[in-house]
Amino acid sequence: MASATSPLSFLISHPQSTKPVPSLPFLKRSRLHCTTSSTTAVSAKHHRRPAEENIRQEALRLHPDCDSKYSAWYAPFPLNEEDPNEKYSLDEVVYRSKSGGLLDVKHDMEALSQRSGSYWRELFDSRVGRTAWPYGSGVWSKKEFVLPCISPDEIVSLFEGNSNLFWAERLGKEHLDGMPDLWVKHCGISHTGSFKDLGMTVLVSQVNRLMKQPMGRSIIGVGCASTGDTSAALSAYCAAAGIPAIVFLPADRISIAQLIQPVSNGATVLSLDTDFDGCMRLIREVTAELPIYLANSLNSLRLEGQKTAAIEILQQFDWEVPDWVIVPGGNLGNIYAFYKGFEMCRALGLVDRVPRLVCAQATNANPLYRYYKSGWKEFNPITAETTFASAIQIGDPVSIDRAVFALQATNGIVEEATEEELMDAMSLADRTGMFACPHTGVALAALFKLRASNVIGVNDRTVVVSTAHGLKFAQSKVDYHSGTIADMACRYKNPPISVKANFGAVMDALKKSLNNGKI
Numbered sequence: 001m002a003s004a005t006s007p008l009s010f011l012i013s014h015p016q017s018t019k020p021v022p023s024l025p026f027l028k029r030s031r032l033h034c035t036t037s038s039t040t041a042v043s044a045k046h047h048r049r050p051a052e053e054n055i056r057q058e059a060l061r062l063h064p065d066c067d068s069k070y071s072a073w074y075a076p077f078p079l080n081e082e083d084p085n086e087k088y089s090l091d092e093v094v095y096r097s098k099s100g101g102l103l104d105v106k107h108d109m110e111a112l113s114q115r116s117g118s119y120w121r122e123l124f125d126s127r128v129g130r131t132a133w134p135y136g137s138g139v140w141s142k143k144e145f146v147l148p149c150i151s152p153d154e155i156v157s158l159f160e161g162n163s164n165l166f167w168a169e170r171l172g173k174e175h176l177d178g179m180p181d182l183w184v185k186h187c188g189i190s191h192t193g194s195f196k197d198l199g200m201t202v203l204v205s206q207v208n209r210l211m212k213q214p215m216g217r218s219i220i221g222v223g224c225a226s227t228g229d230t231s232a233a234l235s236a237y238c239a240a241a242g243i244p245a246i247v248f249l250p251a252d253r254i255s256i257a258q259l260i261q262p263v264s265n266g267a268t269v270l271s272l273d274t275d276f277d278g279c280m281r282l283i284r285e286v287t288a289e290l291p292i293y294l295a296n297s298l299n300s301l302r303l304e305g306q307k308t309a310a311i312e313i314l315q316q317f318d319w320e321v322p323d324w325v326i327v328p329g330g331n332l333g334n335i336y337a338f339y340k341g342f343e344m345c346r347a348l349g350l351v352d353r354v355p356r357l358v359c360a361q362a363t364n365a366n367p368l369y370r371y372y373k374s375g376w377k378e379f380n381p382i383t384a385e386t387t388f389a390s391a392i393q394i395g396d397p398v399s400i401d402r403a404v405f406a407l408q409a410t411n412g413i414v415e416e417a418t419e420e421e422l423m424d425a426m427s428l429a430d431r432t433g434m435f436a437c438p439h440t441g442v443a444l445a446a447l448f449k450l451r452a453s454n455v456i457g458v459n460d461r462t463v464v465v466s467t468a469h470g471l472k473f474a475q476s477k478v479d480y481h482s483g484t485i486a487d488m489a490c491r492y493k494n495p496p497i498s499v500k501a502n503f504g505a506v507m508d509a510l511k512k513s514l515n516n517g518k519i
Contacts (some may be wrong), residue, residue, distance in 0.1 A: 251272060
């Protein structure tokens with residue numbers, strides 16, 4: 001026990017008050033419980049799970065069954081007006097509606113709405129940063145909004161999500177007319193280095209459920225076509241679950257960093273002499289013949305995980321809604337996922353509105369932009385040209401209808417960026433402390449254009465979604481700073497300076513850099 005003169009004596013005799021813990025089922029074992037006696041450490045130890053029990057076993061003991069109050073299912077997208085009751089269990093292996101259209105995961109909103117918006121806010125906030133399975137994940141901390149009926153024992157998670165929302169102070173102040181409220185959502189700070197982890201934890205968890213409880217045909221593995229990031233996420237989560245992964249990649253069109261990820265995780269990697277759209281056609285044909293579960297965004301399960309990034313943004317702003325959210329777009333599932341997350345929170349009373357969405361495309365792969373500029377009159381797939389933003393080098397996006405729906409529902413905008421614009425934007429952002437990927441460069445270039453035209457106001461709270469880590473695209477940065485990219489000025493290049501190893505040469509080089517304002 002501390003003496004009367006000990007700095008600890010005040011804390012012992014005058015314990016700090018604590019906020020009352022919300023009356024929520026999850027918090028029955030809350031770590032927020034504390035005591036004021038000298039036996040605090042002993043008391044805390046009594047609240048730990050048995051030493052021989054892991055966190056998954058603990059979760060299964062505490063929550064043995066799904067919460068039957070909430071449910072979700074597949075329904076056609078858009079809804080089938082001729083058969084409004086068409087729907088499918090999430091335990092069915094189905095990717096298309098009867099008419100051949102896309103499917104969407106629907107939730108029992110009436111059941112969810114029996115709880116207030118403040119209840120859901122407090123519940124989700126109470127789970128942030130925990131290690132209790134599976135709520136330490138930024139996705140599964142919103143389990144009721146994702147897959148409410150999956151068992152903790154079936155979930156495959158690498159504690160994804162909870163990514164940084166970075167205040168881009170210097171970029172806004174010096175390069176965007178003093179924007180004081182510019183933010184970058186770093187979804188690339190995740191297990192495999194991209195936002196794809198958010199969706200893959202949901203899809204692989206559902207596959208794990210199906211393989212443990214076979215319903216209908218058996219599943220021997222999970223397959224995807226990929227421009228790089230999807231295959232990395234799929235292979236990591238399948239490796240964690242012990243499920244075979246098969247990935248189809250376009251030969252010589254993805255970075256070495258992206259290629260080595262599925263190889264390292266033990267996936268079967270097929271390098272095909274075609275583009276992404278060709279890989280996508282082949283994987284769909286293969287999964288129609290073999291019991292391989294399709295993991296591409298044609299499968300709507302992934303969007304349930306990806307939508308949690310939108311909910312996370314709201315949490316990080318203390319449930320205030322930003323004015324704009326800018327998302328790079330390729331296969332276009334992500335822009336719809338962000339809409340779903342924001343709209344679900346609005347519909348259930350967590351917030352009172354949704355932000356305006358911007359989908360940013362590379363000029364070399366811009367079918368949505370062309371559709372938007374035509375006034376949504378006619379969509380024409382294109383053959384995507386090579387772009388440094390290789391993960392969105394897609395000319396025939398699967399989720400085109402979903403993207404249009406999301407943009408129209410939010411009074412959204414589509415913008416494009418040339419190769420020079422996206423590389424300059426990426427490199428300029430790096431000069432302010434980021435290490436952006438080219439896809440983030442596309443979104444940033446769109447921001448520069450919309451700010452210059454005053455579509456986005458100087459005081460508008462704006463979030464740019466960074467979809468991958470810059471380290472996955474290091475070669476593009478090497479090429480830029482080397483000034484070796486054909487027909488590109490590389491305005492912000494910063495190559496290393498070769499200097500002789502003597503004091504005079506070093507001083508001359510430093511003086512030159514100082515005079516040029518580099519340091």
